Each structure stands twice: as C-alpha cells, then as structure tokens.
Amino acid sequence: MQLEQRIKRRHFLVLFFMTIVWIGLLARLWWIQLGAPHHFSRRGVDLVKGAVKQRQQSIVLHSGRGDILDRHGYAFTGSEHLALILFPLARGSLQGTDGIKQLAKIVGQPPDHLTATMEKAKAPVLLRNPAGKLIVLTEQQSSEVNSLAIPGVVALKVTERYRQDEVAKHLIGYIHQNPSLVQTLYPEEVASGKMNQESTIGASGLERSFDRFLQGVEPSVLSYYVDGQGRPLRGLDIRYSKQENEYYPLSLTTTLDVEIQRRMERVADQVGLHEGSLVVLDVKNGDILAMVSRPAYDQTKVNAQSREWQNRAVKQLPPGSVFKTVVAAAALGEGVVLPTDRFTCTGDYGRYHFSCWKKEGHGTLTMEEAYAQSCNIAFAEIAKRVGAKKLEEYALRLGLSVPVGHTTAHLFKLDGFKQIDGEERGSIFAKEASAQDEGVLIQTAIGQRDVRVTPLQAANLMVTILRGGQPVQVRLVNQISYKNGQSFFRFPVQDLGQPGIDYVTASKLRKMMRKVVTDGTGKMLNDSVWQIAGKSGTAQTGGAGSSANHYWFVGYAPYDEPLYAISAVAENRPSWGQNQAMEMFRLAIDELSDQTTRSSRPRAGNSPE
Template sequence: MQLERRLKRRHFLVLLGMTLIWIGLIARLWWIQLGAPHRFTKRGIDLVKNSVKQRQQSIVLHSGRGDIRDHNGYAFTGEEHRALILFPLARGSLEGTDGLTKVAQVVSQPTERLTDIMEKAKAPLFLRDENGRLVALSESQAEQINALSIPGIVALAMTERYRQEEVAKHVIGFINQNPALVESLYPDEWKTGKMNADSMIGASGLERSFDRFLQGVEPSILSYYVDGQGKPLRGLDIRYSKQNNEYYPLSLTTTLDVSIQRRMERIADEVGLTKGSMVVLDAQTGDIRAIVSRPKYDQTKVDGKTDDWKNRAVKQLPPGSIFKTVVAAAALAEGIVSPTERFTCTGDYGKYHFSCWKKDGHGSVTMEEAYAQSCNIAFAQIANRVGGEKLEEYARRLGLSELAGHVTSHLFKLDGFKQVDGEERGAIFAKSVSRKDEGVLIQTAIGQRDVRMTPLQAANMVVAILRGGQPTQVRLVKEISYRNGQAFHQFPLQTLPVQGIDYVTASKLRKMMRKVVTDGTGQAVSGASWEAAGKTGTAQTGDDSQSLNHLWFIGYAPYDQPQYAICVVAENQPSWGRNQATELFRRVVDELADQTVQSSRPHAGNSPE
C-alpha cells in the first residue's frame, strides 16, 4: 500500500511538472505571437517582420522623415523621381521569359546589364547607372514598364534621402539604426512597440538635433511576396504602404544658401583641403550661409571607424594668432594700450624659449603694425599688461566661452534645445593653471597652450566686431513647418547671454583687420574681387616630429559694407610651402562677390548651380 501511494504521488508530481511546462510553453508562445511580436527581447526584435523575410522583400520609397531645406526652399534631403525597382525574389519567375529584354528596351539599358544586376542582387534596389546615380524615368517610361506587368519589376515615384552629389552633408548628418539610443530617447514609444530595433534615428547633424521633429510618420514601403515555391502570391505579390497626412512629417527651413554652399565646397576641393573647415555667416544676423567640413563622407555608408562624418567647423582647435584679436580688444577697451603705441621686437622674448616667427624681429612697431604683422613679442608684452583675468573676460565678451549655436531655453518639453549638433565650447586657460604665470600668459597671447576655439566661434567673433561688439547666437534653422507649409515654430534672432565689447573698440579692431590685408600677413588676399579685412593665424599641432600647423584666416567682406563673416581652417599643414588658408579665404571672397552679382541679375533666381 505504501509503495502504491509513493508511485501515485510520483506520477502526480510528474503530471504536475509536465502541465506546468506546457502552461509555460503556451504562455511563452502567446507572448511571442500576441504579447510582443513587434518588440521581442530587450533588443526590440520584430518577430512579425523577421518571420516573413524569407518570402518577402521590401524597399523604402520614402523614409517618412521631414525634409531639410535651405532658406529658399531647396531640399537637401531628396527630390522625388520615378525609378525602376527590381526585386531579386522574382528571379525564378523571369527565367525563360523576355521580360528583362522588354524592360531594358524601355530604359535604354543593355539586357545583359539588367540580367547581371538581378543575378547578383540580394536585396531589392533602384536601377542606377555605372556611376551609382539613380536612373530617373519619364512618366511615359514608367507607364510602359508597369503595363508589361512583369513580376517583381515596377516603376514608381521614390525619394532618395541622401543624394551622392549633394552638399552640406556634415551639417545635414545621417540616420541609422541604434536600438540603445532609440530606447533612451524615446522610452514611451519603445515600451508601446511604436519604435523598435529597426527604427531609423538621427545619428549626427540636423538629423540628430531635430530628430524628434523630423521623425514624422511611418515610411512608405513597397513589398514583394512569393509563396514557398518562389512564385508571386496572387493578389499579394506587390503591396504599397504609403502614409498620407496633411500636417506630418514636419520639415526644417535652414539659414543655409545652397548656391553658396556648392561654391564653397567646390573651392575646398579645388584648393585641396583634405582636413579642415570653412564657415560663412551673414554679417548682419550671424545666420549660417554655408559650412564646409573635410574629409568627405558618404551618408549612406558611414564608416564608424573614422570620424570623417564629424563636422570639423564645430570642433575646438588651437587658434594661433587670430587670438591676438582678443588681446587687442582687451587692451584697447581697458585703455591699457593705444593703437599707435610702440613696442620693440628683437625676435626673442629673452626667456621661456619664446620667440617671434620672424627670427630677426620686427624692430619698432606700433600696436596696429604688430597686429598686422602678427608680432609675437609685441603681443606678449601687451598680454602681460592686460593680465590673464582680463584676457579671459574679453574672450567671454566676444563669445568664445559660450556655444555659438542657437539655443532655445524651452522648446516643447525640451529644455536648452541646441540647433547645432556636436558643438564644442572654447577654452582659454586650463582650470589648474594660474592666470598670473607669465610663461602661461605669453603663450596664451598667441593662441597656443590651452587656448581652444571652434571655427564657428571664430566666425561669430567677427560678426560681433561687425555688429558693434555684441555677439549673437548663430542660427542654423529658421523655422519648423507643417507639411502644408504652415509654421510650427519659428526661431528668433538672439544675442549671446554675455556683455559684448564697446562700439569704439570694435571700430578700431575693424581698421586693424583691414591693415592685415593691406600691409600685413594677409596681403595675398588684397587682390580679391572685394576689399576684405581679416587676421591670419598659425597654430602648432604639438607634433614636433612632423612640424605641422593649423592654418587659420578669419575676416569679412566687403570692407566698407560687410555682407559676410568668414573663417577658414586648413588643419595639419606643413610649415613650408603655400598658405592654404589664405588661398581659401581669397577664393571664398571672390566666389561670394560673384554670387552676389549673379543673384542680383534679373530672373537669376536662387536655384543651385
């Protein structure tokens, strides 16, 4: 009896265990199929999408994101074209037919090329030429192709977000898949499954800083389905999922001018700028008209092992002698030095191994002449009189301790919203360094040691001088708009939250910058189409083994009626040979002068070149 009870008890426990296992399996299956099929596991895997991937292929015809435009309405993020779409899953249906031959005749392509593309393709694609450019179809061509009713081949309108030949790529940025970032930025959407591991998100530039506004609606997707034998499913072979919304996605109207941007990028490539940046600001408003960053990168194939995609114009660098502008501003504003006071330069300071770039010295020079000739010894003496605390104060007054980009205190639950992605602050002294140390001070006076500045800050400092001494916040985006064109939010012009310099000091600095071009280190710019003013700068990189320098040129043009503030930086340049920054600056001024003439002609319009 006792043995029988034990056996029954063991049998009951076995049945109970099996029942619990089955309940657990059923619960698990329920959770997989109904509870979280679109966001399974912590990585947000969409099981529904993955379950049909072997018998379905999809291609995005429109990302669903809002456009990013220049200030005249030109879209940097794509233009709608009719395109030929090929689905590799249709290969089996095309065997033994003349379908590809008929399509090839319509699009004026060799049949062999289309056959080769279909055989090698692993994912659906748009037909492109040998150079990778989209083959745009006419309305008639699209109608002819669709009339053929060939499985897996269709012609439809599509919008390619990133064009290969487009400009301003570092400013626009790119999108990619980043589940961890999606979960941290959009926790509510992640929990509900509205966003998952497949969601595309802004990774850099305006795509990132304005991602919440550009997200908009679901993408428009074209899908092709086959059965288990690879044959098209009747009534379900091709499905088009398109979103129609009067208000979304939102779009951005930037302050950029695509025509100027194209000219600046062409100059950078013609002069041979391999690493560096160029910034062009509106002299009156401080709005960004163009930003160029090099090296180049491909928005559709971003290499995470390099930082080529980073915008060099907002990364801090030692500025070299353009920082003498800050020293001069402090000395003049505080009444410590007059423009005509004389200093003696023998070529050597006498201690700290500090010397002038001109070995024999500049002799007796006024402050104006010292600035024009970029004399290190004279400015070391001036900095000693001014003192470290005042240098730091006037750097702050000229906007070099603040982010130059536009910041909105509160924008739809976003506090301290920054327009410019990845922007770094400037720096004058390291925290632990004494502002009274003479050795530190004289190195600081020539923009070396701990001094750091971004090209955007440098250009904005020029705007402050042109505006009578008050630095602005630099706008990159003017407005966010609904899809129907109505304004969603407008960004006003704003000044930086600092006390600027006085008008008289700003006026003196403008005259000194002009003297740099007429009688000083910037004379190579004197032959430009517009009379210009500026300041040269050479900053050692710290790599003594290669003797490389960062070459700067900041300034403005025309001199009498300034329209643009400009900063160019050529990084890691040899200490010998031509000055790439000076050459770039002169070319920039020439192009801006020509652009102004072109745009003022009747019916010239603002279309890109």
C-alpha cells in the first residue's frame, strides 16, 4: 500500500514538473513570437527583421544623409543618376530568354559584361563599366529597361554618396558602419529605433565632424522579397521605401570653391606630389578655398589601416625656416632687434654641431637679409636675444601652437565640436626639454627639434600678418541649411582668441617676406604672373640615417593687393633634386591668377550695354 502511494506521488511530481516546463516553454515562445520579437535578448535582437532579411534582397538608392556643397552650391556628395539595378534573382528570371541581349542593346554594353556582373553578384548591384564607373542611363533607356518587366531588373534614380573622380576627398571624409560607435554616440536614437547597428556614421572629415547634422532621414531602399529558391513572392515582390520631409536632411555649405579645388589638385598631381599638402585661404577672412592632401584615397573602398584617408594639411610637421617668421616677429615686436641690425655668419656656430645651410657662410648681413637668405647663424643669435619665453608667447599669438579651425561648441552645446576633423595643435618646446638650454633654443629658432606646425596653421599665419597681426579662426563650413533652402545656422567669422601682434611689426614682416622672393631663397618665384611674398623652409625629418626633408613654401599673392594665402608642403623628399613645394606654389599662383581673371569676366547676358 505504501509502495503504491509512493509510486503515485512520484508520477504526480513528474507530471507536475513536466507541466511547469511546458508552461515555461509556451510562455517563452509567446514572448519570442508576440511579446518581444523586435527586442529579443539583452542585445535587443530584432527577430522579425532578421527573418525578413533572410528572404529580402535590398539596395540603398539614397543614404538619407545631407549633402556637402561648395560655396556656389556644387555638391561634393549626392550625385543623382538613372542607373540599371540588377538583383541576384534576375539570373533565374533571365534563364531561357533573350533578356540579356535586349538589356545589353538598350544600355549599350556587351552581353558578356552583363552576364559576368550578375554571376558575380551576391547582393543587388548597380551596373558599372569594367573600370568601375557607374553607367548612367537616359530617360529613354530607363523607360525601355522597365518596359521589359524582368523581375530583378529595374532602372531607377540612384544617388551615390561619392564619385570616384571627385575632389576634396580628405576634407569631405567618408562614412562607415560601426555598431559600437553608433551605440556610444547615439544611445537615445538607438533606443527610440531611429538608428540601429547597421546605421552608417561619419568616419572622417566633414562626414565625422558634422555627423549629427548630416544624419537626416531613413535611407530610400528598393527591396525584392523572394522565396527559398530566390523567386519573387507574388503580391510581395518589390517594395520601394522613400522618406519625404520638407526640412531634413540638412546640408552643409562649405567655404570651398570647387573650381579652385580642382585646379589645386591638378597642381599637386602635376608636380608628382606623393606625400604632402596644399592649402589656399581667403586673406579677407581666413576661409578655406581649397585644401589638397596626398596620398589620395578612394572614399568607397577605405583601408583604415593605410592612413591615406588622413588629411595631411592638418597634421603637425617640423616647419624648418618657416618658423623664423615667428622669431622675427618676436624680435621686432619686443624691440630687441631692428631690421637693419647686422650679424656675421661664417657657416658654423662653433658649438652643438650647429651650422648654416650655406657651408662657407653668408658673411655680414642685416636681419632683413638674414631672413631673406634664411641664415641659421643669424637667427640663432636673434633667438638668444628674444629668449625662449617670448618665442613661445609669439608662436601662441600667431596661432602656431593652438588649433586654428573654427569652433562653435558653446552654440551647439556639443563638447569638443570643431569644423575641421583631425586637426592637431602644433608645439614649440617638448615638456621634457629645457627651454633655457642654448642648444635647444637655437635649434628651435630654425624650426627644428621639437617645433611642430600644421600646413593650415602656416597658411593662417600669412592671413594673420595680412590682417595687421590679428589671427582668426579658419572656417571650412559657412552655413547649415534645411532641405527647403532656409538657413538653419550661419557660422560667423571669429577671432582666434589670441592677442596677435602689432600692425607695425606685421608690416615689417610683409616687406621682409617680399625680399625672400626678390633677393633670397624664393628667387625662382620672382617671374610669376603675380608678385609673391613668403618664406621657404627645409626641415630635416630626423630619422636615423635619413637624408629626407620636408620642403615648405608659405606665402601670399598678389603682394600689393593680396587675395590668397598659400601653404605648400612636400614631405619626405630627398635632399637633392627639384624643390617640389616651391614648384607647387608657383603653379598654384599661375592657376589662381587664371581663375581670378576668368571669374572676373562678365558672363554672357550680363555685360553692360
């Protein structure tokens, strides 16, 4: 009797626990199916979306991001064209038909090219030529393609974010997918469903610095829904989702002039610039008109490890004798040296293995002549009179030890907001170095040892001098606008926040820079179409056994009525052969002169009667 009771009790317990397990499983299935299919597990996995993706083939026709424009409205991003879109399911749709031949005839491409494109495609693709350039269709071609009604083959307007032959790529930057960064930067948007792990964000350039403003509406997507064999589902085969909004996305109007940018990039390529930069600023306000960085890179195929995407115009380098401009400014500003004071150069300082670039020496020369001839010995003596403290002070006044790019953090309440991505600040003395050490001081005087300046800072130095000694922040973006063209925000011209130098000192520096070209190290620029003033610089890279140098020429033109401040830098060049920086500067002036002449001509229909 007791045995039977124990058996019954055991059966009851087994049935009870099995019932509990079944109830738990049913509850779990209910939760997965109905309770939280869009936010399953702690990671918030969207099961519905995942299931749909398994039978959905999609292509983005527009990223939803705002465009980046030049000052005249030219779009560096967002080029809209009619294009042929091929889905992998088209392979089945075209089997046993003459569809390939018909398509090839319409789009003017060999049938073999279309066949190879579809065979390689694992996801929907745009038809491109063998060189990778998008094949743009006419309205008539588009109509003829769509009239074929081939499932998986359609002609529509597609907006490519980047063009392969576009300019200003380092300034524009690129976008990428980075799930962890999306979660870090946009937690509220992720929580609300506006963004997800597949959202693209800015990785460099303006795409990064203005990412929060360029993030606009959801992308426009063309999708085919297919069965397990890749055949379109009847009634649910094709869907086109497009977001319509009167105000978004926002767009950026930059200070760039696309025609000047194109000309400067041609100049860099003409001299064979492998590594370096070319910067052109508007002398009136410090706006960036053009900025070139080399090596070049492809925005659609970025290797983040190669660092080619980095903008070298905002990376710090030893400036060489360009820094003598700061030494001269401090000496003149403090009244410790006059332009007519004389110095003697024998070619060797006598200590610290310090010498002049001219081995036999310059003999006796004035400070003005020493600047024009870039005499190391004379400027070592001048630096000793000025002192390390004043050198640091004047470098700061002239904007060579702080970032010079435009910042507006207090307006947007965004910590660390700045227009120019990746800009470095520059430096004069290293923390561990003794500024009172004479050996350190004289090396600093010629822009070596620990001195670091960005090409952008050097160009802005010219603007500062031309503005009577008052430094400004450099703008790259002038305005943010709504989609309907109304202004969202205008960036004002702003001072750098440093005291600058006095007008008299700035005037003396201008005369000295002119003498560099007429009688000094910049003589090869003396025959340019415009009169030029500036300063050359040659900085040793410092590598063990290295004979490579960084070559600089920084200046402005025309001399009497300045329009442009220019910084040209050729990095890691051999110590012999052509001075690439000076040649680049000369060609840049030729191009700017021609562009200025052309843009000042009356346009057709606007000539005076």
